[in-house]
Amino acid sequence: MESKGVSRRDFIKTVGITTALAATGTIPPVLYASERRLVTFPEKTELLLLTSSPPQLETPLKYFRELVTPNEALFVRWHLSNIPTSVDLDSWRLVIHGNVDKPISLSMDELKKFEKVGYTAVIQCAGNGRSFFEPPIFGGQWMNGAMGNVTWGGVRLKDLLKSAGIKSGSMEVVFKGLDKAALPTVPGFLKSLPLDKALEDDIIVAYEMNGSELPMLNGFPVRLVVPGWYATYWVKSLSDIEVTDKPSENFWMKTAYRIPDDPCGCVEPGGAPKKTVPINRMTTRSLLINPEDGSRLKSGQSIELMGVAFSGGYSIREVLVSIDGGMNWSPARLGKDLGRYSWIQWFYPWQPAKPGNYQVMVRATNSIGESQPLDGLWNSSGYLLNKIEKYNLIVA
DSSP, X not given: OXXXXXXXXXXXXXXXXXXXHHHTTSSOSSOOGGGOOEEEOTTOOEEEEEEETTEEEEOOGGGGXXXXXXXXXXXXXXXSSBOOSOXXXXXXXXXXXXXXXXXXXXXXXXXXXXXXXXXXXXEEOTTTTGGGOSSOOSSOOOOSOSEEEEEEXXXXXXXXXXXXXXXXXXXXXXXXXXXXXXXXXXXXXXEEEEXXXXXXXTOEEEEEETTBOOOGGGTSSOEEEOTTBOGGGSOSSEEEEEEESSOOOOHHHHTSSEEESSTTSOBSTTOOOSSEEEOOBOOOEEEEEESOTTOEEOTTXXXXXXXXXXXXXXXXXXXXXXXXXXXXXXXXXXXXXXXXXXXXXXXXXXXXXXXXXXXEEEEEEETTSOOOOSSOOBOTTOOOOOOOOEEEEEEO
């Protein structure tokens, strides 16, 4: 039984063709920003290609003109090459086991009997903006499109865990999806949360994006949603939840996705940290979306600059805009507020009085006073990018 509108055959055909091209060298394994091209995968509009196997697809910035990112435009990021291309809901189960009183196995219908909750939240890859680091960082050369703002619907993780009964001495909750490594030497993708984090009200197992089923490439049939934290924890095609009584030793927690253990998560460029911790909450960011960097405008013609700003679980208090390279700053108007996990749009009216090159800068501050640095912080993984970015607009 096919559970999605896209056929398994078409999905495999599309992924297979691009994988073959990559294998022959037609598509480089990692494409630099200047080499990107648009491709179309099942259930997706044209997205920017980084790699085809596993799929890494970036959202063009024009889709961020919308407050909520359309499902077909949301970025795609998988770690293992053997990803699910169809799921039969008649046989799929979400299993909860480990240090629990009663292991349970839930069908989709049984999952939906739990209270439904939802909210709008930014999902952002930890490496979003990596291509802007100086000196350069190895890894997927994301620009600023490895993110999106989505309305998620599902059930509270804590309700599922409590239905299984959490035994005393439990420390962590480990999550596993349906994706698999192509080689036995490659570690399976597992992520874990401390038990107290897993029991927070807003951690959900989502089966809806913007009121519809999740696209296959974004984790159908369900995925974990950890609002305010980077997307590495948002395990796609979730199938297995294990409660453990000891810290996780898996590669994706112990070795990968770690940042320097200091307030900025940074070191001197080219340096190495003395100690690291797993990446967690997102930093405060703001971007200019319209007009795009490098746009040509007319002198004397009014325009409204527009962008987005967000933070890791804290609402945005203020967005300041400079059109003269940071010498003077003025507050922008904030748009509709969809909650502390969502991004908010900002608007700034401007009428350039004379021709010339103008450098636009944007700076957001969240509700607890966290803002953005003028100079980019650096770490060897290319994470946590949130410097004040500079955009050049040409007025003629």
